[in-house]
Each structure stands twice: as C-alpha cells, then as structure tokens.
Amino acid sequence: MAKVVVVGGGWSGCAAALAAKKAGAEVVLLERTDMLLGTGLVGGIMRNNGRFTATEEMIAMGAGELFHVTDAAARHKNVEFPGHKHATLYDVAKVEPAVRKVLLDAGVEVHTRSRVKDVEMDGNRITAVITDNNEKFHGDVFVECTGTAGPQSNCTKYGNGCAMCIIRCPSYGGRVSIAAKAGVKEMMAKKADGTYGAMSGSCKLLKASLSPEIVDKLNSTGVAVIPVPKDVREDEYILTKKACQQYALKEFIENVVLLETGHAKLMAPYFPLDRLRKIPGFENARFEDPYAGDIGNSIRYMAMSPRDNYLKTLGVENLFCGGEKAGPLVGHTEAICTGTLAGANAVRYAAGVNLVEIPTDLAVGDAISYVNEQMKTEEGISKKYTFSGSVYFERMKRLGLYTTDIEEIKNRVRKAGMIDFFNRKVI
Numbered sequence: 001m002a003k004v005v006v007v008g009g010g011w012s013g014c015a016a017a018l019a020a021k022k023a024g025a026e027v028v029l030l031e032r033t034d035m036l037l038g039t040g041l042v043g044g045i046m047r048n049n050g051r052f053t054a055t056e057e058m059i060a061m062g063a064g065e066l067f068h069v070t071d072a073a074a075r076h077k078n079v080e081f082p083g084h085k086h087a088t089l090y091d092v093a094k095v096e097p098a099v100r101k102v103l104l105d106a107g108v109e110v111h112t113r114s115r116v117k118d119v120e121m122d123g124n125r126i127t128a129v130i131t132d133n134n135e136k137f138h139g140d141v142f143v144e145c146t147g148t149a150g151p152q153s154n155c156t157k158y159g160n161g162c163a164m165c166i167i168r169c170p171s172y173g174g175r176v177s178i179a180a181k182a183g184v185k186e187m188m189a190k191k192a193d194g195t196y197g198a199m200s201g202s203c204k205l206l207k208a209s210l211s212p213e214i215v216d217k218l219n220s221t222g223v224a225v226i227p228v229p230k231d232v233r234e235d236e237y238i239l240t241k242k243a244c245q246q247y248a249l250k251e252f253i254e255n256v257v258l259l260e261t262g263h264a265k266l267m268a269p270y271f272p273l274d275r276l277r278k279i280p281g282f283e284n285a286r287f288e289d290p291y292a293g294d295i296g297n298s299i300r301y302m303a304m305s306p307r308d309n310y311l312k313t314l315g316v317e318n319l320f321c322g323g324e325k326a327g328p329l330v331g332h333t334e335a336i337c338t339g340t341l342a343g344a345n346a347v348r349y350a351a352g353v354n355l356v357e358i359p360t361d362l363a364v365g366d367a368i369s370y371v372n373e374q375m376k377t378e379e380g381i382s383k384k385y386t387f388s389g390s391v392y393f394e395r396m397k398r399l400g401l402y403t404t405d406i407e408e409i410k411n412r413v414r415k416a417g418m419i420d421f422f423n424r425k426v427i
C-alpha cells in the first residue's frame, strides 16, 4: 500500500490527510503543536461571498466532510457584515475535536507534538522526515501543509510584533519548510505597502471586557458594527497591511466590526488599545489572542512553494503542497480546497496514475490555476486571493462562477466530470 506523510495539521493538512486516506493510502499526519487546525483555531468565517460556491463545489466533488463539520459547529448562519453576505461563523472552541474525530474515524494516523525538523533525501526524492524527538517517518510521497507563519522572529522583523499568538512558536518551535529543506527556493509575499509578509485581518477581544449591550448584540445576531468617532479612527494605511484584502474596506476603518465565534473577533489586524478604549462600550476592552493585539499578530506568507496546478511542488520528485504553502490563497475554505487536491494527487502519484487538475470551469479549479499564474509576477505576488472578496471574488463574478444556487453548482460539477471525484478509491 502507498504511504503518504502529511506535514502540518492546519485545515490544509487535515484535508490532504483525509483525501489521501479516502483515495486508499496509508496516511500519517504530523503536527508540531498539541492541536490540529493551526490558524484555523482562531478563524471561524466560512461561506461568505464566493466561499459559498467553492464549499458547494467541494461537497459535490465528494469532499464535504470538513465543511459539514464547520456547518455543524456554526454559532451563526447567513450573517451579513460590511462587504460580505451569507457567512457562517463556526465556534472556534468546538471545531478542533470534531475535525480530529473525522480524521481518526477515517483511519488517519495523527501525531501531534511531532515537529518535523529535517528531511532525508535520495537524489531528488524525499525518503523520510525526522521530528524533533528523532522519530523517522518514511513515505512514498509527502504533502507539505506547514503554512507560512512563524518563526516568531519574523513577526517582529516584518510586522509590528507578536506575543503568544495562536501559532505558539516559542512553545513548540517554529515552522520548518519541508520544501526548503529539500532544496526548493521558496517565495515571500509582500504587503500592499511593499514590505514582506502580511498580517491577519483579525484578532480577538475578551467578551467579558466589552459592554453588556455589545455582548448581547453579538450573541443574538453574530455581528456588531460600532461606529468609530472620527478623532479615534486609524489611518487608512492600516488596510495595506492586511493579508485578508477582502476586509481592507473603508467600512472597517469607520467602524469596529465584531463577529461572534464564541469570542469577539475584531476584524482588524490590530487596534491600539488606547484608541479602542475611547469608543463607547470598549472602555475596558482587552485583547485575548494574540495578547499583543494592540500592535500586531502573525506575519504570514513568508515561505510559499512554486507548484503546478496538480499542487505538486516544483523541484522535488515526490512532494505536494496545500494551503498557504501553495500560494497566496487565503482562508480555511481555500486551504481545504488545495489540501484536498494535494492529498488526492499524492496518492495518484504513488499509484502511478495520471494526476488531475480541477477544471477551470469550476471556481476551485480556476482559483488554483489563476493564483499559480499570479505567483509568477511581482504584482501578482503582492496580492492575496480568496473566494470571499477582493480581486479573486471580482474575477469569480466577472466569469460567472459565483452563484449560491446549489443545483446549478452540482450541474457544473457534473458537466466537469467531477461528481464524487474525491470519494473514488485510487488504490
């Protein structure tokens, strides 16, 4: 039986492991920290704008499991906030154990606290990866889903700083690029202001530190949009620092936009506390995660691999990649899409079967191929792409790819010959 080793247990690694297992391989998933889901532990926003279409395409293609988990863990459905429609907000406290169960039930061998520190090569092929505790995992094919954040020093070097963010580099050690260890020259993204990396578009406030009115509104509707008095507003320059350009809208400067994911998710990369506390209802506000939400959070997009549309990493014979590693496609949905394809193609590679691209008639296939083209240009790599807004959502609308009509989406998937594709056994 073919053995697939997936490194990194964020949304993309979980999706890759599940897809590889369903295709018939023996699968090992290695995660550096004590929990799966990586940056997905602090996110929560699903199905907003074009993510709805991509989600339904994936369900029709037979890769619905992880989307069913986030739907089942939803605290709020069909939520609207500036620039965004029909969002689902999952409960960030409940989703990790649910995903872990799906993987274990499927038969994936999950190893947490297993940080890969090195690779063993035979010419151009990886033969094994080695963890911090010197365990060696051999495989026929490897999938790198290590994300693009960390180590911590990058957050201070390229960002405003970071303390104890969800990535937890000081406790578990930093990210290691498997592709770079195997000799691949990786790429760094730039912010819109030309500096390297990009911060997330959100951080979290302790709900207990907000006024009861704000908390009630959040709990009952999932959203609170609170106008920011003119004298306390941030300069629009802050928008250029966002990884999530779908939230780089002036409405996010004129208002504090909070979403309820079990926490109060503040839709800004950071917000100086002295200004925030001047806004009515925020007089006692306190950041929850990262503790340095006053000045910044995770710097990401520091190490993306060159790859093709099969999600095979260029330059190494038997390495695939998913999630942020596979380019500046931002988000949980996006990571699940690329991770799934990478996992399925890894098994096809090991079985000697032809690799598959998702047809560009589908939003998921078009995004994978479009971002691949964009990564090759200086301007393209300075942008971030997501089904949920900014340049890629505009492209979806222009190409007629965006729809919320589930029957129409199934028809498209059928026409593309991809119905239930990810449920087919390869081995």
Ligand SMILES: Cc1cc2nc3c(=O)[nH]c(=O)nc-3n(C[C@H](O)[C@H](O)[C@H](O)COP(=O)(O)OP(=O)(O)OC[C@H]3O[C@@H](n4cnc5c(N)ncnc54)[C@H](O)[C@@H]3O)c2cc1C
Pocket (backbone or CB within 6 Å): 007, 008, 009, 010, 011, 012, 013, 030, 031, 032, 033, 036, 037, 038, 039, 040, 042, 043, 044, 045, 046, 114, 115, 116, 117, 145, 146, 147, 148, 149, 174, 175, 176, 177, 200, 201, 202, 203, 297, 298, 322, 323, 324, 325, 329, 330, 331, 332, 333, 335
């Ligand atoms: C604060 C914040 C809020 C966000 N909110 C949202 C949101 O609401 N909705 C949305 O769609 N997107 C959101 N995003 C973006 C989204 O989380 C990411 O784009 C996506 O989840 C990336 O997934 P990934 O699997 O590529 O990488 P990651 O989530 O970074 O996962 C990589 C994993 O690999 C592990 N790893 C790294 N190196 C090693 C190694 N050497 N050995 C073993 N394991 C290793 C890491 O510990 C980590 O678990 C948010 C991001 C942040 C930071």
